Amino acid sequence: MKACGLIVEYNPYHNGHHYHFQQAKQITDSDCVIAVMSGNFLQRGEPAIIDKFSRAKIAVEQGIDLIVELPYYYAVQHSELFAKGAINILDSLQVDSICFGSEHGDIQDFTQMYQLINTNQEEYDTYLKDALKSGHSYPKANELAFIKIGGNTLSIDFTKPNNILGFQYIKNIYDLHSKIEPYTIKRIKNDYHDKEINDSIASATSIRKHLLHKKEEDIKKAVPNNTREIIENYQEKYGSWHEWGIYFPILKYRILTMSNEELKAVHGMKEGLENRIIEKAREASDFEELMDLIKTKRYTWTSLQRIFANILTNTKKITIEELVNKEELPGIRVLAMSSTGQQWLNQNKKQIKTCIYTSNKKPYPLQALDDRIDHAYYSILAPTIQQKLINQSYQKPIFKTPE
Amino acid sequence: MKACGLIVEYNPYHNGHHYHFQQAKQITDSDCVIAVMSGNFLQRGEPAIIDKFSRAKIAVEQGIDLIVELPYYYAVQHSELFAKGAINILDSLQVDSICFGSEHGDIQDFTQMYQLINTNQEEYDTYLKDALKSGHSYPKANELAFIKIGGNTLSIDFTKPNNILGFQYIKNIYDLHSKIEPYTIKRIKNDYHDKEINDSIASATSIRKHLLHKKEEDIKKAVPNNTREIIENYQEKYGSWHEWGIYFPILKYRILTMSNEELKAVHGMKEGLENRIIEKAREASDFEELMDLIKTKRYTWTSLQRIFANILTNTKKITIEELVNKEELPGIRVLAMSSTGQQWLNQNKKQIKTCIYTSNKKPYPLQALDDRIDHAYYSILAPTIQQKLINQSYQKPIFKTPE
Numbered sequence: 001m002k003a004c005g006l007i008v009e010y011n012p013y014h015n016g017h018h019y020h021f022q023q024a025k026q027i028t029d030s031d032c033v034i035a036v037m038s039g040n041f042l043q044r045g046e047p048a049i050i051d052k053f054s055r056a057k058i059a060v061e062q063g064i065d066l067i068v069e070l071p072y073y074y075a076v077q078h079s080e081l082f083a084k085g086a087i088n089i090l091d092s093l094q095v096d097s098i099c100f101g102s103e104h105g106d107i108q109d110f111t112q113m114y115q116l117i118n119t120n121q122e123e124y125d126t127y128l129k130d131a132l133k134s135g136h137s138y139p140k141a142n143e144l145a146f147i148k149i150g151g152n153t154l155s156i157d158f159t160k161p162n163n164i165l166g167f168q169y170i171k172n173i174y175d176l177h178s179k180i181e182p183y184t185i186k187r188i189k190n191d192y193h194d195k196e197i198n199d200s201i202a203s204a205t206s207i208r209k210h211l212l213h214k215k216e217e218d219i220k221k222a223v224p225n226n227t228r229e230i231i232e233n234y235q236e237k238y239g240s241w242h243e244w245g246i247y248f249p250i251l252k253y254r255i256l257t258m259s260n261e262e263l264k265a266v267h268g269m270k271e272g273l274e275n276r277i278i279e280k281a282r283e284a285s286d287f288e289e290l291m292d293l294i295k296t297k298r299y300t301w302t303s304l305q306r307i308f309a310n311i312l313t314n315t316k317k318i319t320i321e322e323l324v325n326k327e328e329l330p331g332i333r334v335l336a337m338s339s340t341g342q343q344w345l346n347q348n349k350k351q352i353k354t355c356i357y358t359s360n361k362k363p364y365p366l367q368a369l370d371d372r373i374d375h376a377y378y379s380i381l382a383p384t385i386q387q388k389l390i391n392q393s394y395q396k397p398i399f400k401t402p403e
Numbered sequence: 404m405k406a407c408g409l410i411v412e413y414n415p416y417h418n419g420h421h422y423h424f425q426q427a428k429q430i431t432d433s434d435c436v437i438a439v440m441s442g443n444f445l446q447r448g449e450p451a452i453i454d455k456f457s458r459a460k461i462a463v464e465q466g467i468d469l470i471v472e473l474p475y476y477y478a479v480q481h482s483e484l485f486a487k488g489a490i491n492i493l494d495s496l497q498v499d500s501i502c503f504g505s506e507h508g509d510i511q512d513f514t515q516m517y518q519l520i521n522t523n524q525e526e527y528d529t530y531l532k533d534a535l536k537s538g539h540s541y542p543k544a545n546e547l548a549f550i551k552i553g554g555n556t557l558s559i560d561f562t563k564p565n566n567i568l569g570f571q572y573i574k575n576i577y578d579l580h581s582k583i584e585p586y587t588i589k590r591i592k593n594d595y596h597d598k599e600i601n602d603s604i605a606s607a608t609s610i611r612k613h614l615l616h617k618k619e620e621d622i623k624k625a626v627p628n629n630t631r632e633i634i635e636n637y638q639e640k641y642g643s644w645h646e647w648g649i650y651f652p653i654l655k656y657r658i659l660t661m662s663n664e665e666l667k668a669v670h671g672m673k674e675g676l677e678n679r680i681i682e683k684a685r686e687a688s689d690f691e692e693l694m695d696l697i698k699t700k701r702y703t704w705t706s707l708q709r710i711f712a713n714i715l716t717n718t719k720k721i722t723i724e725e726l727v728n729k730e731e732l733p734g735i736r737v738l739a740m741s742s743t744g745q746q747w748l749n750q751n752k753k754q755i756k757t758c759i760y761t762s763n764k765k766p767y768p769l770q771a772l773d774d775r776i777d778h779a780y781y782s783i784l785a786p787t788i789q790q791k792l793i794n795q796s797y798q799k800p801i802f803k804t805p806e
Contacts, residue, residue: 248786249653249782249786250652250653252782252786253653253778253779253782254657256774256775256779256782257715257716257778257779258717258775260771262717282789282793283790285786285787313660314660314661314662314665368662371659372659372660372661375656375659376659376660379652379655379656379660382688383651383652383655383687383688386655387685
C-alpha cells in the first residue's frame with residue numbers, strides 16, 4: 001500500500017480541494033491519502049469557519065483516508081514553521097509522497113531552487129536579511145536574494161502564497177532527509193483572493209464571503225453536498241460560524257485587560273507594537289476597524305491576525321519556542337479516518353515512532369494546551385455547545401465505516 | 404467647617420442611604436459630608452449595577468459634598484482591607500468624624516470591644532486561628548475568640564455584616580492614631596438580604612432584584628427620583644445594567660484559556676481551587692450554576708465572587724500585595740463634588756498630604772491599572788459606549804453647581 005500526504009486547511013472543503021485530492025491520488029499512484037489539517041485556527045491567523053471535527057468529517061466522507069491535526073503552534077505560523085510541522089507529521093506517518101497545489105506547478109523548479117539556495121545558504125541568508133532591512137516585503141526579498149545567488153533562470157513567482165509554502169515543503173523534506181517524494185499540481189483557475197463564485201471551482205475565500213453574506217444558494221455549485229449540509233447545520237445547531245468579527249468583543253476585552261508586559265510576552269508580538277494595539281483597541285468598534293487602525297507596511301494583515309489569535313488563545317512566546325524547538329513531536333492527533341486510514345496506521349505501526357492518538361484511553365500529552373486553544377475558539381457559542389465540542393477531543397476520532 | 408466621612412457603595416443610592424446621610428450630618432454636626440465609595444466592583448465581589456460616575460452623580464445631586472473612589476484593590480477585599488483603605492482615605496481627607504450604619508447601633512460597645520481585643524491581641528489571634536481551623540465560620544470564630552478573652556459582656560452580633568465592617572473601621576481609626584471620631588447609627592428595618600420592597604426603606608439587594616426582574620415600578624417608592632431616572636436612562640443609553648450573569652460568557656472564556664499557573668497567581672485564589680474552577684467552568688451554563696457547582700463551606704459565595712472579579716479584571720496576588728502594603732496612598736480620585744466639597748479640599752490643602760486628582764492635567768498614578776479594571780467592567784457594553792465611559796476617567800470630576 002502507498003500513501004500520499006496532503007497539507008490542508010479545508011476552510012471549507014470545496015470542489016477545488018476535491019479535484020486536487022483526486023489528482024494527487026492518481027499521479028502519485030496511492031491507495032491511501034493522508035491529510036494534515038490545521039485545527040481550529042489557520043495559517044493566516046483566522047478562526048476556521050467551522051470547527052476541526054466538522055471539517056475532518058467532511059473530508060473523510062469525501063474520501064480522504066486519514067485526517068490528522070496540525071497543532072496550533074505549527075498551524076498559526078509563518079510558512080517556514082507551518083511547513084516544518086506539516087512535513088514532520090507526514091514524515092512520521094511514513095507517507096511515500098506529498099502533493100501540493102502551487103501557482104507554479106512544476107516540481108523540478110522547486111527542487112532546483114532548493115539545491116541552489118542550499119549550496120549558497122549563507123550568502124542567500126545575508127542577501128535576504130539585507131533586502132528585508134531595506135524594507136522589501138518577504139516575497140520580494142526572497143526573489144532579490146535568489147537572483148543575487150544566480151537564480152535568475154528560475155521562474156517561481158514568490159508573491160504567490162502557494163509557491164512560498166511549496167518551497168518550504170521541499171526544503172523541509174530535504175533538510176529532514178525524508179524519503180517523501182514531492183509532487184505539485186498547478187492550481188486551476190481561481191486565485192486565492194478571488195471574491196466571486198463563477199463556476200464549480202471557487203476559492204475558499206469567496207465561499208466564506210458568500211456564506212457570511214447569507215448567499216448560501218451561490219455556494220451550492222462550488223462545494224460538495226456534505227460541505228453544504230454540515231455548514232448549514234452548523235449555524236442552525238451551534239448558532240454561529242466562526243469569523244473574527246464575532247470574536248471582537250472578547251478580543252477587545254482581552255487586550256484592554258492585559259498589562260503591557262503581558263502583551264509583550266504574546267507570541268509574534270513585535271517591539272513597541274503592544275502600545276499601538278492597546279491604543280487602537282480602545283478606539284475600534286469592530287475587527288475590521290481595529291485591523292485598519294493598526295496595520296502598516298511593517299505590520300501586515302496576516303502577522304496581525306496571528307498576533308490576535310495568540311492574544312485570544314493566550315499563547316505566549318515562551319510556550320511556542322519550547323514546542324517548536326523540540327526534537328520530537330509530542331504525538332499526532334487523529335481527527336477522522338476510514339478503514340484504509342486505519343489499515344495504514346496498523347501496517348506501519350513499527351515504523352511510526354510518534355505516538356498516534358486515536359483512542360480516548362491514552363491522554364494526548366498537550367491536551368491542556370489544546371483545550372485552551374479550543375475553548376477560545378468555542379467561546380462565542382452557547383455554553384452547552386462549547387461543552388459538547390470540547391468533549392469531542394476526549395472521544396475516539398470520527399470513523400468512516402466501509403460502504 | 405466640619406466634615407463627616409461615610410463609607411458607601413450606593414448600589415444604587417436609595418432612601419435608606421439618604422436617611423443615613425441626613426442623620427450622619429445632623430448627629431456629627433457637620434457642614435460637609437464626604438463619601439468614599441467603591442468603584443465599579445464592590446466589596447462582595449460583584450460588579451456595581453451602574454458605573455461609578457453614574458452612582459457618584461446621584462450622590463452629589465442628593466447632597467453628598469465629595470465622592471472619592473475606594474480603589475479596586477481595597478474595595479474588592481475582605482472587611483479588614485476594605486476598612487483599612489476607606490479609613491486611610493478619610494483620614495487623609497482630614498474628616499472630623501465618620502458615621503457608619505450597623506445592626507448593633509451602639510458605638511461604646513465597638514470601642515470597648517476594640518480595647519479588650521487590643522490589650523489581648525496575641526491571645527485573641529491564637530484563639531481565632533484555632534477556631535477557624537476547627538471549621539468555624541469567620542464571624543463565629545471571632546465570637547468564640549472574643550468570649551475566650553473575657554468579652555462575654557459585649558453584645559455585638561458578628562454574624563451581621565455591618566457590625567463586622569464597623570468593628571474594622573474602629574480598629575483602623577485607633578491603629579492609625581487618627582483624630583477621626585466614630586459614630587454609628589442603627590440600621591432601620593430592612594435586612595441586608597431582604598428580597599421584598601415593602602415600603603420606602605428597602606435594601607439595595609431587593610432594589611437590584613426588582614430592577615433585574617423588570618419591576619421598575621416597584622422601586623419608585625424606595626429610591627429618590629434621580630436614582631430612578633439615571634438607572635432607567637442607563638439601560639436605555641448603554642444597553643445593559645451590570646450583573647454577573649451578563650459577564651458569564653467572558654468569565655468562562657477567561658477561566659478556560661488560563662493555565663493552572665496563571666489561575667494560581669490570581670489574587671484570592673486558594674490552594675487547589677484553580678483545578679475545581681477549571682473543571683466546573685466547563686460544565687456551567689450560567690453564573691449561578693458556576694457558583695453552585697464550586698461553592699462549599701470552605702469557599703463561600705463572597706470569596707468566590709471576589710476571585711471571579713479578580714479573574715475578570717486580571718488582578719494578581721503580586722499586584723495587590725504590592726499596593727496594600729504601601730505606606731502611602733498613591734492618590735485619591737475625586738468622582739464628584741459640590742462647591743462645599745471643593746471648599747473643603749481648598750481649606751485643608753496644607754493638611755492633606757495625599758495627591759488629590761480633580762483635574763485632567765495631572766495623570767492619576769494608577770491610571771493604567773484602573774483602566775484595566777474599568778475596561779473589564781465596561782466590556783459588556785457596545786464599543787462606542789465603552790470608549791465614552793473610559794474617557795470620563797480622563798476628564799474633570801462631576802461638579803454640582805450651587806443652586
